[in-house]
Amino acid sequence: MFFSKEGRIVVLGLVAALLITLLVPAAATAASLRVVATFSVIADMAEQVGGTKAEVSSIVPLGGDPHTWEPTPREARHLATADVLLYNGLGLELWVDRLIRSAARPDLPVIVLSEGLEPIPGASFAAHVHEEGDPHFWLNVQYGMHYVERILAAFVQLDPDNAAYYTANAERYLQTLAELDQWIEQAVLQIPEERRKLVTYHDAFGYLAQRYGFEISGFLVVNPDREPSSREMANIVRQLASQERPVIFVEPQVSSGHRYAEAVASEVGGSVGLLYSDSLTEEVPTYVDMMRWNVNQLLEALQ
Ligand SMILES: [Zn+2]
Numbered sequence: 001m002f003f004s005k006e007g008r009i010v011v012l013g014l015v016a017a018l019l020i021t022l023l024v025p026a027a028a029t030a031a032s033l034r035v036v037a038t039f040s041v042i043a044d045m046a047e048q049v050g051g052t053k054a055e056v057s058s059i060v061p062l063g064g065d066p067h068t069w070e071p072t073p074r075e076a077r078h079l080a081t082a083d084v085l086l087y088n089g090l091g092l093e094l095w096v097d098r099l100i101r102s103a104a105r106p107d108l109p110v111i112v113l114s115e116g117l118e119p120i121p122g123a124s125f126a127a128h129v130h131e132e133g134d135p136h137f138w139l140n141v142q143y144g145m146h147y148v149e150r151i152l153a154a155f156v157q158l159d160p161d162n163a164a165y166y167t168a169n170a171e172r173y174l175q176t177l178a179e180l181d182q183w184i185e186q187a188v189l190q191i192p193e194e195r196r197k198l199v200t201y202h203d204a205f206g207y208l209a210q211r212y213g214f215e216i217s218g219f220l221v222v223n224p225d226r227e228p229s230s231r232e233m234a235n236i237v238r239q240l241a242s243q244e245r246p247v248i249f250v251e252p253q254v255s256s257g258h259r260y261a262e263a264v265a266s267e268v269g270g271s272v273g274l275l276y277s278d279s280l281t282e283e284v285p286t287y288v289d290m291m292r293w294n295v296n297q298l299l300e301a302l303q
Helices: 005-028 040-053 073-080 096-103 141-158 160-190 206-212 230-241 255-267 287-302
Strands: 033-037 054-058 084-087 110-112 197-202 215-221 247-250 271-274
Touching (some): 040 054, 040 084, 040 160, 040 287, 160 206, 197 230, 247 255, 247 287
Parallel strands (some): 033 084, 084 110, 197 247
16 A cells, blocks of 8 residues: 555545646636627626626626716726627717727627617607617517627627527527517506506607507607706696606616606606616616516506
C-alpha cells in the first residue's frame, strides 16, 4: 500500500479540487452571445429565446422611460463589446443613433424589431417625433410574437452552433404568447362593449386597442417628453366625464403623468388606473406578467 488512509483522503481532495478548477470556467463561459436591448420588455424577450446561451442586458433600467432616457458613456462602452443590439425603432428610442455612433462600432449588428409591421398612422402623430406612427407595437401580443421571431432569426444567424437551442426556446415561448393572446381576447369580452374605451395619460395603447377591441377615447400627451396644456386638460376632463367608467390610466415609468391624471380624475369623481407599457418593474418582471396585469387592471376598472 503506497498511501495511508490520511494520504488517500489528501489525494482524493486534490483530485476533487482539480475537477472543480476544470469545471468552473466551463460553466462561467457558457453564454456565447452578448446581447444589448434598449429597454426591459425587449430584454425579457431576448432572455426567453437566449436562455443560458445569451447574456442579455438592458440599457434603460427597470422602471425607466425609453422615450426620455439619456445614455451615458457607460452605455457606449458596454455596446462596444456587444454581439448585437436589439431596439424597437419608429422613434421610440430617440437617442439610439447617437449611442451607436458614440460606441464607434460600425460593424455592430443592429436589429430593429418593429421592422415589417404596419404602424397606425394618424393626425395625432403629425406634429410630433412619432411622425412615422405609433411605436408601441408589443402591446398587441401578436406583434410581440413578431419581435420574438426577429430575435430568433438574429440569434440563429449570429450563433449558428446553438440554433437548435434558440429555436426550441422560441417555439416554447411563442406557444405561451399565442395562449396569452387568446386569453386576452376572451377575457376582455367580460367588459361590456360600450365600456371598452380607454383614456390614458400617454398615447401608448393604440395597438392593444386595435387588437383587443377597445376604442382610444383620449390621451393627454402623445409623447411623455412634454406635459399637457390647460386646453388639453380641459378636453380630457370633458371626455372622461362622458364615460360610464371615468378611469384615466397612467404608466409607472411616466412619473410626471400621475399628478395630471389625479387632477383630471378628481374633477369628474373618477379614478386613476395603472397600465404597463414601456417598462417592466420588480412587481411585473416579464412581458407576460405585464400583459396579464394590464388585462386584469382593465377588467377591474371597466367591467
Ligand atoms: Zn411609450
